[in-house]
Each structure stands twice: as C-alpha cells, then as structure tokens.
Amino acid sequence: MIKKQKNYALIFITIMVILLPTFVALLTSYTIYLKYKIKNLELKIYELKDKDIISSNGRNKKIENNMNYELNIEEIEKFLNIKPKGIYENQKIDYFYLVKKAKSSFEDNTFGGLKLMNYEEAFRKSVSNLEFNKEYFITNIATNLYSVYSEDFSIKNKNNDNIQKVFTVQMRLYLKEEDAFFTTLTLRNAGIPVFVYKGHFKNSGKSYFAICAGLFPDITLAKNYLESIDDEKIKQLTGISVKDRFLKSFTLIGENGVQE
Numbered sequence: 001m002i003k004k005q006k007n008y009a010l011i012f013i014t015i016m017v018i019l020l021p022t023f024v025a026l027l028t029s030y031t032i033y034l035k036y037k038i039k040n041l042e043l044k045i046y047e048l049k050d051k052d053i054i055s056s057n058g059r060n061k062k063i064e065n066n067m068n069y070e071l072n073i074e075e076i077e078k079f080l081n082i083k084p085k086g087i088y089e090n091q092k093i094d095y096f097y098l099v100k101k102a103k104s105s106f107e108d109n110t111f112g113g114l115k116l117m118n119y120e121e122a123f124r125k126s127v128s129n130l131e132f133n134k135e136y137f138i139t140n141i142a143t144n145l146y147s148v149y150s151e152d153f154s155i156k157n158k159n160n161d162n163i164q165k166v167f168t169v170q171m172r173l174y175l176k177e178e179d180a181f182f183t184t185l186t187l188r189n190a191g192i193p194v195f196v197y198k199g200h201f202k203n204s205g206k207s208y209f210a211i212c213a214g215l216f217p218d219i220t221l222a223k224n225y226l227e228s229i230d231d232e233k234i235k236q237l238t239g240i241s242v243k244d245r246f247l248k249s250f251t252l253i254g255e256n257g258v259q260e
Contacts, residue, residue, distance in 0.1 A: 095140060096191040098126045103135040103149065104184065106212075106250065107198040113153030113254035114166050114217045122146035139193045139214040141225065147216055155254030164252045167222035168212040169229065170197070171242040180209035183238050187211070190237055197248070212248060222247050 112135065117125065122138060125148050129136040137149040155164045171194075174180040180196045187194045197210040213229060216222040226245060234242050 093127060095138075098123075098130075098138050099191055099193050100188050101130060102126075102137045102188075102193065103151075103195060104181070105196040105198055106137075106215075108250045109253050110250075111253050111255075112149055112151040113155045113164055113252055114147055114149045114215060115153060116141075116217065117146050117148050118144050119146070122148050125150060137193070137195065137215050139216070139225075141214075141216070141221055147214070147221070149215055149252070153254055155252065162254045164217070164254060165249055166252055167216045167219050167247055167249050168195075168197070169214055169222060169226045169245050170210045170212050170248040171229075171234070171245045172211040172240060174209045174211070175206075177207075177209050180211055183240070184211055186238055187213075187234065190233075192234070197250070210248070213245075219247065219249075 126136050126138050128134075129150055135149075135151040139147045141147055149166075155162045157164065172180075172183065174183075177196070177198075184194050184196050192213060193215075194211055194213045195215075197212045199208050199210060200206065201208060214222065214225045216225065226247060229242065229245065231241060231243050234240070
C-alpha cells in the first residue's frame with residue numbers, strides 16, 4: 001500500500017488564502033478607525049479655536065489675557081524676538097517689523113486717533129491690531145516713548161468733539177502715487193516710520209502724494225523729530241535729499257465714546 005505524501009505547498013497556499021482576506025479586513029477596519037479618531041481630533045481642535053476667536057465685543061480675550069502674563073518686559077523694551085500668541089506666533093516681531101506692517105497712507109479726516117505710550121503699551125497695541133487686522137502706525141520718539149495711531153482710538157479734546165490735530169514731517173512730494181510708495185517702501189525697510197499723505201493742491205485741485213515721517217499729537221515733538229532726521233542716511237537709501245523738510249498737520253476723526 002502506497003502512502004500519499006503531504007503537499008505542504010498546497011497546505012501553505014490554502015492557509016494563506018484563508019488568512020490573507022481576514023488580515024486585509026482587519027487592516028481596513030483599523031484604518032477606518034484611525035481616520036475616525038483623526039477627524040474627531042480635528043473637530044476638537046476647531047472647537048477650541050472657536051472658543052478663542054472673537055467674543056461679543058469683537059476681541060479675543062484669551063489672547064489678551066495670555067499677553068498680560070507671558071510678555072517679557074525687557075524684551076518688549078528692546079523690541080527683539082517677541083513672539084506673541086495668535087497668528088503671529090511664528091513671526092519675529094520687533095520695531096522694524098511693526099514699522100513695515102503699519103498703515104501706509106493717510107489723508108485729512110482719517111478715522112482713528114493718536115496716543116503717546118510707553119514700550120509695553122505701544123508694542124501690545126500694535127501687535128493686537130496686527131492680530132485683528134486693524135490699522136495702526138507707530139513712531140519711536142524717545143527711549144521710553146512712542147506715539148501710536150489706531151483706527152479704533154476715540155478722541156476727547158477741549159472742545160468736547162472727536163477731532164484731533166496731528167503733526168508729521170513732510171520730506172518729499174510726488175505727483176505720481178507709485179513713485180511715492182516706492183520710496184516709502186525703501187525707507188520702511190530701513191526701519192524709518194514713513195507714510196504717504198494723499199492731498200490736493202488748493203488752486204488746481206490735482207492730487208499729490210507726500211512722503212511724511214512720524215506722527216505726533218504735539219507740535220513740539222514733531223519739531224524735535226524733524227531736527228533728528230538723518231538726511232545723509234536717507235540720501236544713501238533713496239538718492240534724494242530731505243534738507244528742505246518741514247512740518248505738516250492734518251486731522252483725525254476718532255470714534256465717539258470713552259477713550260480706551
């Protein structure tokens with residue numbers, strides 16, 4: 001009687017045919033489970049973000065509270081390597097960065113107000129405006145003194161109205177808007193707080209575009225700034241002389257109500 005030999009290859013193939021679909025089914029189920037967990041995690045992240053975004057009065061209270069506790073005063077005073085919470089946490093925020101991102105143009109009766117602030121106040125307000133896409137302008141006046149414009153500042157003056165007269169230094173005038181903005185961009189990249197003032201000639205009514213430096217609530221501060229401008233540095237940067245610079249004033253219209 002002849003004994004039949006076992007066909008191990010056939011047995012192995014049979015086992016694999018049975019086990020392989022089972023393994024694939026388990027792997028598919030686990031993949032679906034992982035996708036569900038990831039999706040659920042994303043939903044939780046969005047829920048956390050939604051809680052932090054904007055409260056009923058239009059401000060992110062959590063960001064402001066974090067800034068109150070986490071800002072390093074010494075670093076603020078130097079305006080170096082500050083990384084505030086929020087959408088700008090991966091950016092290097094310093095005075096030069098704030099100058100470049102500031103409002104680039106003004107005209108008479110622009111909405112907003114101008115205030116004098118110390119390092120911490122100026123930095124905090126400017127970064128807050130960046131976070132919430134509000135216009136601002138910042139000027140370094142002295143070691144611990146900055147002037148800050150913000151579109152949401154209210155104004156209360158002696159006449160009890162909402163009009164504020166502000167001062168700046170006009171350095172150059174152009175008839176073409178693109179020429180003015182090109183020079184302004186060059187100066188901003190060097191850390192000089194300049195903007196383009198859009199005005200009109202009284203006689204002809206035609207538009208002009210003036211490059212102005214700094215923004216001040218007081219004429220004395222503006223005069224001091226005018227005298228401190230380095231004409232040689234600006235000439236090296238732009239090829240133009242600003243020796244004939246002079247003071248200029250215009251008005252801001254602030255929001256009604258109590259000042260912040």
